Amino acid sequence: QKEVEQDPGPLSVPEGAIVSLNCTYSNSAFQYFMWYRQYSRKGPELLMYTYSSGNKEDGRFTAQVDKSSKYISLFIRDSQPSDSATYLCAMSVNSGYALNFGKGTSLLVTP
């Protein structure tokens, strides 16, 4: 079983919709959880960084971590065409150390 599972999509939503992206994981030792956005042919860009369980909000983005269920989510409110990208979840046991990535979910926001 892969340590981090993420539905690759593609996910297509109309502009303004609320987007929900999710990852599950198997290693209960993961404590640091990140979401990266990657545009085509570019390096990943850090969106959200959370430690342990809980919610974190930054503008239109909300990250949730449920360690009891080994489930993390990223919500995007009022989605925009510019949000169209691949979203990668990543997690690690120790902060800043080697990340375990999901496969990424391809998101398309249509005008």
Added chain:
Amino acid sequence: GAVVSQHPSRVICKSGTSVKIECRSLDFQATTMFWYRQFPKKSLMLMATSNEGSKATYEQGVEKDKFLINHASLTLSTLTVTSAHPEDSSFYICSAREEERGTETQYFGPGTRLLVL
């Protein structure tokens, strides 16, 4: 802040030649950098962890003699693909671990696209 650059952004080379890719942390010092490889529509695969002043740690299945890593300073790590072959064609991405601002997370470079003919 927390900007990581890579050079070159794209390189085309002949089979058998060696290619060097540079990864720089521009506004912070990074004792640890990571090198990833990404195939089309696939996730990032960690190749090696690069520590300043010491030997890199390679992931299982990654040939250390083929992918030479040098982390000579706190802002620069290099990956050299030696005797490149077409199967080495890929998107190579580095990241640098940022420790100064308390988040200790990784920031990624823009990637280097390698095509071996």
